[in-house]
Amino acid sequence: MTKGHAHYAVSILGVPFHNVSQHEALEWVETAIASGDSHQVATANVDFLSHAQKDPCVKRILRECSLVLADGMPIVWASRLMGKPLQQRVTGVDLVPLLAQASAERGYGIYLLGADAGVMARAVAELRRQYPNINLVGCDSPKAASLEEMDHDGMLRRIENARPDILLVAFGNPKQERWIYMHRDRLKVPVSIGIGGTLDLLAGRLRRAPLWMQRSGLEWLYRASQEPLRLFPRYLRNALTLLRYLPADILESRSSKARTPGTITINRQSTGVSRKSPLLED
Structure with missing residues (x-):
């Protein structure tokens, strides 16, 4: 058996982020599917x-997610x-x-949930164009509604029938x-991931920032230029959150000697993936 590699988790404002690369995250998903x-x-x-x-x-x-990935350079900088x-x-x-x-290579069944029907259709077409052998077992664009008003039973029934990985x-x-967590006991899907606006980008409704902006941490500015009324207030709120809470969190993290990092184990020879990763204390 190949020895797994332990990766720590760092708590930022009480939320654990696991120290994995893109390809290690993929390995983790594959191990979770096998579990x-x-x-x-x-x-x-x-x-x-x-x-x-x-x-x-x-x-x-x-905190109860099995894996939390850092989707943004400010998280990495923090x-x-x-x-x-x-x-x-x-x-x-x-x-x-x-x-x-x-x-496409190993046959994992993927199910897409969310976005409007037009965006979904274009995103599916793009995925099939780029990955002709992709195993898309279903897609669903439910009517826009609050969490309380959604047709949960209908969505869950269609997912259960598709049996995605x-x-x-x-x-x-x-x-x-919230939706994934709400249905955690009924969902029999090995890995459920929230992907935000990824389908909009795949569908071409939004454009991805140039690579130099992604690498320099300026992708937020490029995105805000496409949706200023929606995103500028959000980014201002987020900046104020960091200014208010992060300095004390950094000081506490650097001064604490007793804090022990949480770990996740990536081992492609093993199916022992815990539902809950050990996390740092607040």
């Missing part, structure tokens, strides 16, 4: 942190300031193509995380 258990994965950015500070339920959901640097950011829009490729939910944060 036979159900797992929730979050691709979390500063907006997640902002919601988590105001809503204890959102924070609890993120981890460096805390002295526990994350390897890299792992965004939903970067992870989905890796999953699509794995599906990977469920990608594009309701936006924190709705998608």
Whole structure:
């Protein structure tokens, strides 16, 4: 048996982020599929942190996720300031193509949930164009509604009939995380991941920032230029959240000697993947 590699988790404003690369995240997903258990994965950015500070339920959901990925350079920068640097950011829009490729090569069934019908159709067409052998077992664009008014039974029934290995939910944060968590006991899907606006990008409704902007941490500015009325207020709120809470969190992290990092184990020869990863204390 090949020895697995342990990766620490760093707590940022009470939310654990696991120190994995894009390809290690893919390995983790494949191991989780083989485990036979159900797992929730979050691709979390500063907006997640902002919601988590105001809503204890959102924070609890993120803390109980099996894997939390750093979807944004500010998260990576914060981890460096805390002295526990994350390897890299792992965004939903970067992870989905890796999953699509794995599906095409190894047959993993993928189910897409969310976005409007037009965006879904274009996203599916693009995935099939790029990955002709992708195993898309279903897609569903439910009518826009609040979480309380959604047709949960209908969605769950269609997912159960499709029996996917990977469920990608594009309701936006924190709705998608709430929805997955709400149905965690009924969902028999090995890996459920909230992917935010990834389908909009795949469909071409939104454009991805140039690579130099992605690498320099300016992708947020490019995105805001496309949706200024929606995103500029959000980014201002998120910046204020960091200014308010992060300095004290950094000081506590650097001064604490007793804090022990949580770990996740990646071992492709083993199916022993825990539903809950050990997390740092607040």
